[in-house]
Amino acid sequence: MTGEAQDRQKTAVHFGAGNIGRGFVGLILHGAGYRLVFADVAAPLIDGLNATPEYTVHEVGEGGRDHVVDGYEAVNSATDEAGLIARIAAADVVTTAVGPNILKFVAPAIARGLAARPADGGRVAVMACENAINATDILEREVRAAAAGEGLDDAAVDARAVFANTAVDRIVPAQEPGGLDVRVEPYFEWAIERGPFGEAVPEIPGVTWVDSLGPYIERKLFTVNTGHAAAAYFGRAAGRERIAEAVADPEVQARVEGVLAETKALLVAKYGFAPHEQQAYIEKILARFANAELPDTVERVGRAPLRKLSRHERFIGPAAELAERGLPTDALLAAVGAALRFDAPGDDEAARLQELLASGEPDAGLVTEITGLAPDHPLHGALVGVVAGVRAARLS
Ligand SMILES: NC(=O)c1ccc[n+]([C@@H]2O[C@H](COP(=O)([O-])OP(=O)(O)OC[C@H]3O[C@@H](n4cnc5c(N)ncnc54)[C@H](O)[C@@H]3O)[C@@H](O)[C@H]2O)c1
Numbered sequence: 001m002t003g004e005a006q007d008r009q010k011t012a013v014h015f016g017a018g019n020i021g022r023g024f025v026g027l028i029l030h031g032a033g034y035r036l037v038f039a040d041v042a043a044p045l046i047d048g049l050n051a052t053p054e055y056t057v058h059e060v061g062e063g064g065r066d067h068v069v070d071g072y073e074a075v076n077s078a079t080d081e082a083g084l085i086a087r088i089a090a091a092d093v094v095t096t097a098v099g100p101n102i103l104k105f106v107a108p109a110i111a112r113g114l115a116a117r118p119a120d121g122g123r124v125a126v127m128a129c130e131n132a133i134n135a136t137d138i139l140e141r142e143v144r145a146a147a148a149g150e151g152l153d154d155a156a157v158d159a160r161a162v163f164a165n166t167a168v169d170r171i172v173p174a175q176e177p178g179g180l181d182v183r184v185e186p187y188f189e190w191a192i193e194r195g196p197f198g199e200a201v202p203e204i205p206g207v208t209w210v211d212s213l214g215p216y217i218e219r220k221l222f223t224v225n226t227g228h229a230a231a232a233y234f235g236r237a238a239g240r241e242r243i244a245e246a247v248a249d250p251e252v253q254a255r256v257e258g259v260l261a262e263t264k265a266l267l268v269a270k271y272g273f274a275p276h277e278q279q280a281y282i283e284k285i286l287a288r289f290a291n292a293e294l295p296d297t298v299e300r301v302g303r304a305p306l307r308k309l310s311r312h313e314r315f316i317g318p319a320a321e322l323a324e325r326g327l328p329t330d331a332l333l334a335a336v337g338a339a340l341r342f343d344a345p346g347d348d349e350a351a352r353l354q355e356l357l358a359s360g361e362p363d364a365g366l367v368t369e370i371t372g373l374a375p376d377h378p379l380h381g382a383l384v385g386v387v388a389g390v391r392a393a394r395l396s
């Protein structure tokens with residue numbers, strides 16, 4: 001390696017300069033010495049980042065500190081594809097935090113960036129940082145399909161990229177419009193699977209490298225996100241606006257605890273987590289939800305209810321497995337009922353959900369359409385009862 005190459009600053013292209021992008025993934029990569037390139041389709045955000053030399057991540061709550069992020073640039077991925085491809089071609093890391101359903105839209109630019117990369121230029125680490133099980137696998141499939149269209153077969157992709165699944169955990173609420181600073185909770189965890197990197201694991205202080213991500217991501221999704229969504233939906237039903245207010249309501253708190261007791265039973269049975277350790281994890285998470293300095297809302301946390309009610313997500317995923325094992329699901333079913341009632345201005349999925357409930361589609365068909373569960377699944381009948389109850393309440 002030449003001295004010039006040794007001195008070259010590593011670069012990271014991060015898709016999605018939103019809450020988690022600026023407040024977590026970008027912050028960690030900046031702290032690891034990467035020069036950041038934010039890619040986003042929101043023109044005001046990109047212009048703001050390019051016009052401002054630094055922004056501050058404010059950790060709020062006990063032990064919180066401020067961190068300055070600087071030395072970045074921002075690319076509008078909707079209008080400057082050539083600039084984006086050139087940066088991906090030279091990047092050491094590509095990350096995303098755009099939402100699981102958006103991964104298919106960012107994959108073509110990543111594929112073109114790989115095609116523009118020399119075969120002997122080293123492998124770029126591609127990691128999706130989304131709330132979904134194995135989100136990088138979803139992205140990888142899309143990138144490989146798009147790469148084939150660019151003349152890159154699987155071996156050519158393997159020579160240029162390494163794909164690793166991750167689990168990201170930090171609560172980052174919606175921010176004041178127009179600003180770049182981000183308020184976040186002090187806690188974070190970024191777990192990345194080590195295996196795909198072989199001997200060449202990137203140096204990213206703060207990351208937890210794990211041999212098997214499955215237990216981490218399921219424990220995170222089925223505890224943090226199941227509990228969070230339950231707090232949002234039960235909280236909304238109780239007239240609360242903020243998550244901290246929702247969990248300060250003893251009835252909401254008890255319902256959330258009931259939900260987490262059920263997912264705990266699954267996680268203990270499936271992965272062998274020690275019950276007292278899982279309980280400690282739950283207590284820590286409930287304390288995080290109660291952080292009154294975090295302006296997090298039930299609308300943000302409840303957003304996109306159809307995604308949250310889908311087959312492998314935070315409610316149906318654990319409830320289906322519990323039902324298959326003959327274990328209780330009553331609290332999760334109650335949370336599904338609250339989720340079905342969720343509506344919020346500007347949330348397309350909430351509007352579509354309410355349309356579906358108002359439609360003439362039979363309850364059983366609607367359960368399958370929303371949750372992906374076949375009629376012969378052991379949870380299906382109970383969900384039909386939940387949908388029927390929600391529909392009856394809409395008419396009364
Ligand atoms: N906020 C949190 O607490 C948190 C924590 C862990 C994980 N996550 C996950 O991180 C992801 C992002 O969440 P967020 O809260 O940061 O959302 P966000 O809405 O704040 O940010 C998403 C960003 O993606 C951008 N975007 C949309 N389409 C794009 C495209 N085609 N190309 C490039 N950029 C695009 C949007 O303009 C926006 O700036 C989600 O998967 C979420 O589940 C969020």
Ligand SMILES: O=P(O)(O)OC[C@@H](O)[C@@H](O)[C@H](O)[C@H](O)CO
Pocket residue numbers: 131168169170171172224225228229300301302303304
């Ligand atoms: O981002 P979503 O819509 O999948 O879920 C909403 C919140 O539960 C989520 O963003 C949490 O704040 C986050 O996952 C904490 O790590």
